[in-house]
Amino acid sequence: xxxxxxxxxxxxxxxxxxxxxxxxxxxxxxxxxxxxxxxxxxxxxxxxxxxxxxxxxxxxxxxxxxxxxxxxxxxxxxxxxxxxxxxxxxxxxxxxxxxxxxxxxxxxxxxxxxxxxxxxxxxxxxxxxxxxxxxxxxxxxxxxxxxxxxxxxxxxxxxxxxxxxxxxxxxxxxxxxxxxxxxxxxxxxxxxxxxxxxxxxxxxxxxxxxxxxxxxxxxxxxxxxxxxxxxxxxxxxxxxxxxxxxxxxxxxxxxxxxxxxxxxxxxxxxxxxxxxxxxxxxxxxxxxxxxxxxxxxxxxxxxxxxxxxxxxxxxxxxxxxxxxxxxxxxxxxxxxxxxxxxxxxxxxxxxxxxxxxx
Ligand code: COI
Numbered sequence: 001x002x003x004x005x006x007x008x009x010x011x012x013x014x015x016x017x018x019x020x021x022x023x024x025x026x027x028x029x030x031x032x033x034x035x036x037x038x039x040x041x042x043x044x045x046x047x048x049x050x051x052x053x054x055x056x057x058x059x060x061x062x063x064x065x066x067x068x069x070x071x072x073x074x075x076x077x078x079x080x081x082x083x084x085x086x087x088x089x090x091x092x093x094x095x096x097x098x099x100x101x102x103x104x105x106x107x108x109x110x111x112x113x114x115x116x117x118x119x120x121x122x123x124x125x126x127x128x129x130x131x132x133x134x135x136x137x138x139x140x141x142x143x144x145x146x147x148x149x150x151x152x153x154x155x156x157x158x159x160x161x162x163x164x165x166x167x168x169x170x171x172x173x174x175x176x177x178x179x180x181x182x183x184x185x186x187x188x189x190x191x192x193x194x195x196x197x198x199x200x201x202x203x204x205x206x207x208x209x210x211x212x213x214x215x216x217x218x219x220x221x222x223x224x225x226x227x228x229x230x231x232x233x234x235x236x237x238x239x240x241x242x243x244x245x246x247x248x249x250x251x252x253x254x255x256x257x258x259x260x261x262x263x264x265x266x267x268x269x270x271x272x273x274x275x276x277x278x279x280x281x282x283x284x285x286x287x288x289x290x291x292x293x294x295x296x297x298x299x300x301x302x303x304x305x306x307x308x309x310x311x312x313x314x315x316x317x318x319x320x321x322x323x324x325x326x327x328x329x330x331x332x333x334x335x336x337x338x339x340x341x342x343x344x345x346x347x348x349x350x351x352x353x354x355x356x357x358x
Contacts, residue, residue: 006121008037013053016128023131026169028303029139033126033165037118040147041108041159049118051125054164060149064156070146071198072101075302076259077137078123078165080130081343086123086355088140089341091116093259093351098142100257101195106155107144115142116353122163124355131167135338139168139303145198171235171303172217175310175323178233179211180282181219182315186234186254188224193231193254200256204234216313218299222282224254230280236301237261238309240280241329242288244295250277260300264333266349271332282314289319297321298330306334 013034021031032054039049065071074094081087092112099109110118119140123130130138141164146156184207187193192200204219211219220238221231230249232238237258239248246268251257268275288294289312299307308324324330339345341352 006117006124008049008051008117008121010035010051010121010125011053012125018128021129021167023133023136023167026131026136026167028168028171029166031166033129033138033167035122035125037122037161037163039114039118039161041161042157044108044157046108046110046114046161049114049121049161051121059147062149062151064146064148064150064154067151068146068153069197069199070105070107070156070159071143072098072105072107072145072196073141073143073198074098074196076119076140076142077168077302077341078119078130078140079137079341080132081341081352081354083343085343085357086127086130087341087343088119088123088353088355090259090263090351091119091353093262094142097196097257097259098144101197102144104192104195105197107146107159110144110161118142118161118163120353120355122165124357126165127357129165129167131169133169135305136167136169139166140164141166168303171301171305172307175308175321176217176299177215177311177313177318178218178220178309179214179216179313180230180315181207181211181221182227183207184219185224186221186231189253191224191254194251194256196256201234208234220312228281228283230282230285231255232258233299236299236304236307239264239296239298239300239330240285240288240294241296242294244274246273246275246329247280248275248277249280258301260302260305260337263337263351264300264306267333267336268329270348271329271336273329273333285312286314286319289314295322296324296328296330298324306330306337
């Protein structure tokens with residue numbers, strides 16, 4: 001999809017900070033680009049967004065999101081494609097997910113058109129910040145939070161919507177070590193697990209910190225009821241190749257509907273791969289390691305893209321995976337995804353939102 005320009009008011013920064021960035025060593029989330037987009041929800045309506053220099057904002061210590069957690073976000077990416085134009089990846093799917101998160105948290109939905117125009121405007125304003133190195137991108141962070149100052153427990157009636165952007169390289173620098181979590185819980189069915197709300201991440205810090213102290217990078221969450229079935233890895237969904245088939249936990253209300261997960265599932269058949277979305281038990285993965293039928297495990301997420309997993313710790317035992325190579329499914333699907341986003345091959349599902357810059 002190709003688009004026209006937007007007409008939001010833009011107040012440009014006096015002096016760009018771009019020279020502070022080492023584009024050859026991008027640490028995820030370290031640098032925020034020159035500008036931000038912001039809009040208020042007041043009088044039951046989203047107001048026209050504006051683009052201003054990225055800076056601190058005044059807020060009340062009684063701001064409701066600080067106290068009761070009405071805060072949701074998205075993680076998205078923009079690229080410079082092979083023609084030098086800008087590609088924002090799957091904005092409609094992100095808009096859909098954002099609105100599901102907002103609805104779950106009793107927050108006002110953002111009309112798809114307003115959301116996409118907002119992305120367009122901020123990415124266009126900070127297009128110089130889009131990295132061009134292989135695997136790098138401009139990470140987009142839309143966030144919506146309750147802004148009304150009040151101590152009473154209530155649904156706010158003033159919200160803010162921001163989009164920040166940040167040049168990003170790889171999220172993980174090497175294949176990860178995951179620990180199957182059997183004590184703590186990320187989300188229970190019926191809870192907020194499917195919503196991209198801030199609390200899901202805050203609640204994961206403590207178990208993740210404990211796992212890090214034991215030498216792991218992330219925990220692999222299991223279901224809240226029995227700790228028997230695998231859910232996701234918190235910053236990414238999880239996928240396995242077992243007996244030559246791609247297997248991933250099916251979505252429930254406790255799992256995030258990952259856009260990269262969905263993209264891989266849709267691309268898999270064109271790479272000759274059968275996909276199974278179903279319940280995946282910890283016991284099945286343990287047995288697959290013992291039988292030697294599991295050949296790959298990887299994380300899928302916007303920030304993580306396709307991240308190889310080196311080790312999965314199950315009931316205290318480390319099970320190691322072979323290093324991925326050029327023939328591995330994870331390697332091939334990542335290459336295909338990148339090739340579609342950069343315009344080297346056709347975009348069969350219409351995922352790319354293209355902004356012509358010439
Ligand atoms: C993403 O992949 O965009 C995420 O939101 C995960 C994490 C960086 C918070």
